[in-house]
Amino acid sequence: MRSLHIQTLTFFIVLISIPVFLGAQAITPEQPTPTAPPYTPPPMQAVREEQAPLRVLVASRLAMLAWKGEGEVRVINAGDGACLYTAQPGELVGIRYNPEGTVCALRRNYADFCEVAGTLRLESEQPVKVWTPTPDTYTAHPAPLYVTPTGNSFSVTREMMLEAYVRSVLPAEMPATFHPQALRAQAVLARTYALSRLGTHAEEGADLCANEHCQMFSLEGRRVAEAEQAVQATRGIVLMDGERLATTYYHATCGGTTENAGYAWGPAYERDYLNGIVDTAKPSAKSTPDIKDLLASQESFCQPSNHYRWVRQYAAAELNALVSRNLVTVTGDPAVHIRQVTGLHIEERSPSGRIATLRVEGDGASVLVYGDAIRWLFGNGTPGPDGLWSTLFELKVERDTYGRLVGVEMRGGGRGHGIGMCQWGAHGRARAGQSYRQILKAYYPGTRLSDEPAK
Template sequence: MNLHIFLHSHHKIHLLKILLSFVLIFIYSSCAPSKRFTEYKESLIKDYKNEVRVLIGNSSRELQIESDAYIISENEKLALVKAGNKIIVEPIYEELLIQLGTKNFNGKEFYLESVNDSLIEINNKKYRGRIKLINVDGDVKTINQLSLEDYIKGVMTKEMPVGKGTENYEALKAFAIAARTYALNKIFNSRTYYDLLPDVSDQVYGGADSEHPLSNSAVDETRGLILTFENKPAIIFYHSTCAGYTESSANVFTKEEIEYLKSIKDGDTPYCSISPNFNWKEVIPEKTFIKRLFDAKLLKSENYSIEKFNIQSRFPSGRINELEILLKNDDGISSISIFGNQIRSIIKNQTGSGILKSNNFIIQINSERNIEIIGKGYGHGVGLCQWGAIAQSRLGKSYQEILSHYFPGTEIKRLND
């Protein structure tokens, strides 16, 4: 399946340049101009078949099959698994042993494919495409292989609220384009056995169970559309709530500024002010707070008390760049500093079950020796603000306007799949 971009220009030379530049491999740690990786581009274009590989199981040994499916190896149908049965998968050296009742099958890799091209259901979850089973260093990897468009459908509602009626529809279309662009970059920089993880490490993926007719329609209406900058797939980040200003990628993910990922004002009245996380508060007991600093290896022991917090600097967006914490123990007063987005993972939320919602806050210790954190926004702040996009959709803005707002200077192009 060849990869093309349809442009308004019909100049062959211009089209060829765009086609070849489309195979960039994106590295998050740098935003230097993308290399073209000449030695890879032809094979990437040739091998790209509109397929995504999502790791859905990291050590699966028992699979409950809830829909009729074939076990396939080397393009041969080995057995039919009837709905309600289970298979046992065991790693044996570099191969797999699959047990179905009294039948055993050995091989390097196996596929589970639905009968009649319907959804395949395993372990009470439905998936489009097929399921691949392989042995990687003694672990059974379960991988969902499916089309790019079907993958995006399985991401949509896990990352964006559908809303009432069509109020969020333009935001859903904008997000579909962003998510598709993100996935495409990951495909061209794929891991050995899979392209994407199904959680917040990449994009949250729920398979066919998470699909909704409206979000599916948003994917279908934007089929093949991606966001580009200088005729290359754009680097995509998104977050829940920017609280008035998005953040520059250089302050969170990249070493240098990216032209279309600089901090922007999100409307005179912030679009995302409708978010339930526009304002928030966390209260953390002092001992719990100290333990988190100790767990982060910032303190040698937990025998400290908090004296004072000093916000030494903020980014122009209002998010904290450096937070200094003055502490006291038997040896006297000492200080530590934590920086940028790492503040969120070190301090954590009130229960400790997740990271702090953002690093845009004020902080103090009260008379009851609790740490009070009063903050704004949710997420790292870079790129598309999801609640801001939703607000713009409700104000009648188009998906093109939404994407142009959060990724200024980018263009929407179409893939020919």
């Protein structure tokens, strides 16, 4: 009852606080509605040379929104460049679909005043504060902004040059207290990753989103001197696989070895430079480390990380709840159901020592879970912070005197998928004297930086 009450209360608060000039509450149209022409991402080379901006999605799936500027805000039809309206400083202007959900219109003082057919560009010399209903808040953004009708909702994107984008990503992706050479390595990766994902959110009028689906992007725009120096020192530099951009996945802590991308995510992700490395000063020749030896080692560059070693325990009831809830999602097979787990077995480890295949048994069924999805089985079923910290672990199944499973214990190492650069390892390598170039070549063997000659 308590949670129901809180939900009801929250609902009312949201309704009350919607700017009154918009009138009614949010409309969720059911009919197909006119959408803006699809966004065409800019050419990669032009973005890299800062001849063309990229667009970052800062809000999406909004039933309506509104904005007000600290200065004048010009509302431009992005299609033909016509100015539809000039709002005075502080004047609130909104946009929503009509009750049939077929036409969207600009709105002020309780009334629609201008129909809108496509993407809008908001121009101003001052920041523009955008009000969104979910979450119910104002967020200030530097102009220009784009407002795109996406069929039954709106998205808001920010336009910016690549280096400014990397400056805003870096503090969100790596602590500013990390060594300057590690920050430089991260800046090269952030830049490379952004260029490789231009147009990822074209349906919402954007190149990249602002969360971990693409890269974390700091909306507040706080300036971090260490990050700015790292971006400046690596300006324009990207990581190359021959003549192409390298695929630059990275993670927090590898725990001793990095992962082969194919084992974690499947053959489509295999690359010569993503086969996994041993993250120590003296890599051992052994290709598949013994998991006990590996977890006993304290010699890796990422050893200072809080997640270098970890222990997790699950009682049978917890394990049953996770498996019955998540097994369908992590296997993609709607027919699998296990409510009472009777066994967990490691079927195969990857060359890094991570679990490549986990067998889950119960209710007369036996189901295999592969690679990185093993982490999500112990979270909410999808990638996110809730799952296991890594798939690099020893597994102990505890049974009672009748042989019934009563719990499991995992002793593991590292945090994240383990592919590409280990961020804590990059910090450790930098402190040991490696440059950002050496760091990147260690984690992506066979790649080169774009300002170095191709072999």
